[in-house]
Amino acid sequence: MKAFLQSLVVAVLLALPLAAQAGTLTVKGSDTMVILGQRWAEEFMKKNASTKVQVTGGGSGVGLAALQNGTTEIAMSSREMKDAEKQKLRTRYNTTGTEIPVAKDGVTFYVNEANPLNALTVEQLRGIYVGDITNWKQVGGADAPIIIYSRENSSGTYVFVKDHVLDGEDYAASAQTLPGTAAVVNAVSKEKNSIGYGGAAYAKGIKELKIKVGNEEIAPSAENIKAGKYPLARDLYFYLRNKPSGEAKTFIDFALSPEGQALVTKVGYFPVK
Amino acid sequence: MKHATRRTVGLALTALTGLCAFVIVAVLAFILANILEGGAAGVTWTFLTQPPSDGMMGGGIFPAIFGTAALTLLMTVAVMPVGVLTAVYLHEYAPPNSLFARWVRVAIVNLAGVPSIVFGLFGLGFFILFVGRGMDRMLGHEEMYWAQPGILWASLTLAVLTLPVVIVSTEEALRAVPLDHRTASLALGATQSQTLARVVLPGALPGILTGAVLAISRGAGEVAPILFTGAAYFLPDLPTHLNSQFMHLGYHTYVMATQSPDVEATRPLLYATVLVLLMLTFALNLVAVIIRTRTRRKAASAH
Amino acid sequence: MDRQATMEQGLTQTAFAPALSPTARRRQLREKAIAGFITLMAFTGIAALILIIVFVAKEALALFTDPAARHEASLSKMFLAQDVPPGRPPFRWQPVSRVPKVSMIPLFVGTLKTTVVSMFVAVPLGVFGALFAAEFAPRRLRELLKPVIELLAGIPSVVLGFFALMVMSTVVKDLFHFDRPLNAMVAGLGLALAIVPVIFTVSEDALTAVPRSYREASLALGATPWETAWKVVLPAAAPGILAACVLGFGRAIGETMIVLMASGNADVISWSLGDSARSLSATIAAEMGEVVVGSPHYSLLFFIGVQLFVFTFVLNLLASTWTKRVVRKLTGGAA
Secondary structure (H helix, E strand, O other): OHHHHHHHHHHHHHOOOOOOOOOEEEEEEOHHHHHHHHHHHHHHHHHOOOOEEEEEOOOHHHHHHHHHHOOOOEEEEOOOOOHHHHHHHHHHHOOOOEEEEEEEEEOEEEEOOOOOOOEEOHHHHHHHHHOOOOEHHHHOOOOOEOEEEEEOOOOHHHHHHHHHOOOOOOOOOOOEEEOOHHHHHHHHHHOOOEEEEEOHHHOOOOEEOEEEEOOEEEOOOHHHHHHOOOOOEEEEEEEEOOOOOHHHHHHHHHHHOHHHHHHHHHHOOEOOO | OOHHHHHHHHHHHHHHHHHHHHHHHHHHHHHHHHHHHHHHHHOOHHHHHOOEEOOOOEEOOHHHHHHHHHHHHHHHHHHHHHHHHHHHHHHHHOOOOOHHHHHHHHHHHHHHHOOHHHHHHHHHHHHHHHHHHHHHHHHOOOOOOOOOOOHHHHHHHHHHHHHHHHHHHHHHHHHHOOHHHHHHHHHOOOOHHHHHHHHHHHHHHHHHHHHHHHHHHHHHHOOHHHOOOOEOOOOOOOOOOOOOOEOOHHHHHHHHHHHOOOHHHHHHHHHHHHHHHHHHHHHHHHHHHHHHHHHHHHHHHHO | OHHHHHHHHHHHHHHOOOOOOHHHHHHHHHHHHHHHHHHHHHHHHHHHHHHHHHHHHHHHOHHHHOHHHHHHOOHHHHHOOOOOOOOOOOOOEEOOOOOOEEOOHHHHHHHHHHHHHHHHHHHHHHHHHHHHHHHHOOHHHHHHHHHHHHHHHOOOHHHHHHHHHHHHHHHHHHHHOOOOOOOHHHHHHHHHHHHHHHHHHHHHHHHHHOOHHHHHHHHHOOOOHHHHHHHHHHHHHHHHHHHHHHHHHHHHHHOOHHHHHHOEOOOOOOOOOOOOEOOHHHHHHHHHHHOOOOOHHHHHHHHHHHHHHHHHHHHHHHHHHHHHHHHHHHHHHOO
């Protein structure tokens, strides 16, 4: 028994290779972009069999933190990098990082299909998410409490909505935080009186709210986003520590190629140009 | 109180407590039935041997099974020697009323009570950031090689978490070996270590195996300690190096249940994954229970 | 006289140990080395516990040493009410914000809510179920019950969280007419599933440890089996049962996956069970991935880990003192 254990330990130790694992590109971050990243990775690996691409989600915050911690080459982010984060990169790696927009998105607010409302203004959305408006009848809907779904604070969409809709204010305490856009969509589709938000590509089984600006109701469609009319349009980014080179460059070139951008539309987002 | 009233109250109490026991059993049965119903159709040979495809909406979970197996294998290699020898010390070598032995026991009891997420923090703070960084510095790695999440650190974290399980099971096994065996061996001139190696440990082997199996079962199911020490959701490769990340059945369940892009489409896959995980842990627990009942019966008849 | 003296001399001489041959000395040395090695191995248990507390506390230390961290996450910000504009709650947990809010109070409330719900369900089920198994059940039923409980104990917590999320949430929401499916009650029920095995097993051990003489004496005096169980066995095993509850409580406080998946994770301070709750352990699990190593948020999460460690440590201490009291009472006092 002891001999068996000894030989097992020796076998494990002998299998301890000290060579670095070559040829794996890590892409980490935004949950909004993770389905896009996975599609790109799948198609890219079909063409370049020698490079392996590993895509993980977790939120833009996770990706950017991993970029600063050094555990990923490419960080997917659905928000811009904050100054404090750029500062951290500068102190640690002596670089301010490279920002590459790879797709466009329109942050969409979802409601249940049974909800009679079709559009809300940004101010009304702020009121709801900050906790001032608590009943649907206050915005023209039925007399029912508003159940708010939000994202965890690792989400870039969370930060984007906080900056651009809530004007920097805090989310209401009662906002339930879910770990991914898909969870938000799932919850809203099941909950009659709920509201949630996320990227445009996830909107299945729920109703997308149009944003009311003045007298117009603007939907998060390709034309409105391209024309800049949709107020909550945003770029989706790849962040790197240095200028892209080697496998990272090949991958990013693929993502920005017509084929890669066609995948963007297929997934549900909008091409960067 | 009249005897009739006392009898009725007695029956009522028996019924009440029986109901409580029944509720527990019924809930367990319901959980199993629900998972079986939702997942049985999905557990096919393809499911068990193919990697995921179509953005996690098709294919199988073979990498997760492989990752879970590799993780628990490394964990077992790490925890068994330490756990068994600690139990051997406590039962065979420690002088009676030894203060050190008492402290070891207190430490084990408290180790068993530490929340699993704190183990995750420990894995990050000690193994990855302290040991990993130290190793990188000593081996002269410019980039982070050991100082990042990987299967080695995750398995060592789980080894610390399951250490109490192994120690308790081994001690029980050592206790089951009759004292006569030891005294006979010593009387024939063997030293204590020889007695240990050739008489006691072989006799305690079933119980030690129980400990290993229970540890594996625990390690295969725990997700919180591996959340930031090595588990990943979408990996193109199987883990081949000790610093690779790995897929894991429990972690996969968590991510799929909360972050999958199309919940209705992945529902059958999710249920199937949960079923595989459950079958795995149940099979392990069953093996442990069988070994333990057989050992207990043998021990009772031996004394 | 001479013969006696020689005899005594011979006896005292043989009382001394004979000189060791080289092989015997080598054997003794080897034995000592092996014993020393094994003793060293036993030290790892203590070492592991010490390392855990040291390295978790070490990462949290920056909260008290780094000025930026001290400003963002001071103890007053964590535990006292903050100045807020009217209409906004004073205790919030929103560490990612223009002005980070790091109050621990909503997390404490959330953890307590889910834990209390789970105890309300698990303690009666576990203790009464154990009472049934120990006192009233026929032997074959008892033999069946034990492995069933072990089977329940073997279910990974992520599976229980999955079950709570997918199945229990909608049932509970409809039953209690809650507004939302993910709330403190669902998380509490999921937790109850996780801690019932612990409470059941330890309570059953405590009940079966009560000597048969207690029961026999009570029955001999004319009590019925239920009177014996209720008035003699249960009080005798009470400290052990209390220890079981404390162990269950400690396990419920530290449990992560179930609460992470089923509680809604909202940092609300409310006493309604239909509201979501955010627990300490789920906060660490949800936010750890996105922190930069060394940032104030990072140290804050490790500080929560220290708090969890301390709580469960104290609870375990209580539980073990109580169990020791049972053992002493039943074995020492019974005589």
